[in-house]
Amino acid sequence: MKTAAVFPSPLCLAICLSLTAYGAHAQDTRHDAQTSGVHAQDLDAVRxxxxxxxSTADELSRPVEVLSGERLDEVRAGSLGETVAALPGVQSSNFGPGVGRPIIRGMDGPRVAITSGGLSSQDVSTVSQDHSPAIEPFxxxxxxxxxxxxxxLYGSGAIGGVVNVVDGRIAETPVDGATGRAEARWNVGDTEGQTDMFRLDAGNGGLSIHADGVYRDNGDYDTPRGRQGNSYVDAKNGGFGASLSGDxxxxxxxxxxxxxxxxxPGEPGNPAEGERGVWLQMAQDRYELKGGLNDPWGEGSGLRYSFAxxxxxHVxxxxxxxxxxxxxxxxxxxVEATFDFGDGWKTAFGVQGGKSQFQAVGEESFVPRTDTQAVGVFAVAKNTWGxxxxxxxxxxxQVKYDTATxxxxDFKPLSVSLSGGWRINPQWRLTANVDHAERAPAEExxxxxxxxxxxxxxxxxxNALKKEQANQAELGLQYRNRWVDAKVSAYYxxxxxxxxxxDTGNQWYFDExxxxxxxxxxxxxxAVFHGFEGEATFHLLQSERGGDxxxxxxxDTVRAxxxxxxDLPRIAPxxxxxxxxxxGDAWRASLGATRTMKQDRVAVGETPTDGYTFVDAHLAYHVDAGSTAWEMFIDGNNLTNxxxxVHTSFLKDDVMLPGRNGAVGVRLFF
Incomplete structure (x- = not known):
């Protein structure tokens, strides 16, 4: 069984010391909103x-959430699904702590696209619920x-939504000097282990270089009812990038x-008798080329291209x-081209294509070798009238499959969309969306x-499955003034x-x-999916002496x-x-509680799940020291044990979430 380390690795300490020395002597060091520990950030104003x-989030009529800066630091977790699960309308699948895929408004699997910088992550996490997305949220x-x-914008695999991760490995604007960050955190309570990361961006105003890396070593975690066997995670991820940029x-x-x-954890084996359970070993290498031209056809135009x-x-x-x-x-x-046609019209035209070969070899090769070719063309336009x-x-x-059998x-999904917003007054804004979207069936x-x-x-x-077609209507209402930021939406x-x-009711016998x-x-x-979600932040007090x-x-809720x-199976409660x-000036703290309701609207043969309340807390102390900044933090999760x-998990009857747990750590910015 895997045993997690509980002390800082020599690699992490060396990285922290080297970054501190480099940052202290770097010229023209500049902090950005993503890495500097900025105390306050309006995420709706992030591009x-x-x-x-x-566009920024508050300029879009379609529902978009952005995690960045301090808010992202507070929710980073070992999986992408866990990281985004605090957002309204978004939850995570679960096959143990090693697997967490985002679920958006009850949609998951091949209906939710996971992209890195706008291109598909190209893993096999949609094929089976025990496959992890090849994305590192840290x-x-x-x-x-x-x-x-x-x-x-992203094809038929995004009929339920998109989670796009921006890693910044290819700098799009000049970097002058050096910026970066490093972090070391150690788990305490019911989940022992550690996570170390570093990030470095350096440049001379034209050539920019990037490097990053993460090391995670978490052992089996405890639950209120005992140890959850075979729940360990061991990950080593990183990348390098270089770019030329200018006006x-x-x-x-x-x-x-x-x-x-x-x-x-669903197949833990028998450690007492030396029998190891089922475990997965994943490896992915990825190579990317990206670029863009500013104003190639006049002011307001642009061209972007990318290849991966x-x-x-994985075994x-x-x-x-x-x-x-x-x-x-x-x-x-x-390839995506944007134009400004005048009279307020902004347009974009693009083409996206890909080719892949997937195969599974072994006892569980329930899907044959499949070659997939896909190409799509799209056009969007935007305007504002007062x-x-x-x-x-x-x-x-056009999506075409060619199998070994x-x-x-082949399928030709067609999608059309119309969305709009009405700024009723400086505080109120009403949005509406109408979509017709089609999806080609996935390989599995x-x-x-x-x-x-x-x-x-x-x-x-x-074999005779047809295209899946969705017709959606959504209304949203936003309110903002000095004291309140609020938004609510309902969709059908x-x-x-x-x-x-x-479930056919038949059985397949496989041994004597x-x-x-x-x-x-x-x-x-x-089928019908409908629901609503809402979020409101009330600014109770803003004081230079007492803090904010x-x-x-x-x-959020969804009915399917x-x-x-x-009822449809495994719908998020x-x-x-x-x-x-x-x-405050140096300190920040939070205390929260989330009630997840029971789910008893279940499909035939599916068991209900009881509700629960998680209480979480965060405390951080931030120190600026010239061209560097330090932040010490403590996070606590499920404090009431x-x-x-997780109702959406196939393992929910056998696997529980961790009991009382937390993390302590330090972050360095420069």
Missing amino acids: VTANPFG LANQIEVLKGPSTL WGFTGVSVSRFRDEYGN HTDYN EWEGDEPGTTFDKRANEAR AFDADFGARLD GLSP ELFADGPHIATLSYEIGG NRYNDFIYLV EDEYLPIRQWSQAD WDVRLFG RLVDGG GRVGAQLHWH QDAR
């Missing part, structure tokens, strides 16, 4: 890179969450490596014996045929030919002891059912939460 016009500058259909634009390259090993090649591999070990191996090789490219603004867009894709289906939905141990079932694909999404896994797996078939039926006091309230009757936040299970 959303996943939008072609470079290396993110900024994380953007686009809720609802985002197929216009003309930028061009650059980067290379990154993702190495991750984690246990499957990804080599992905599912059964004790000391290798089980199934998953391989994926992928190339993806994107207090009104509107966005229009359309996209057409001879099946070669089409071609599965075999035992899938992660879902404890024998899965059969639907009607799916035609929604794809889901149906009459052990069996239920047979489940990927099928289609019409804020209260944040939030809540089949039109002909019956509703939540409500509150957080009190105080910010609640029993908690």
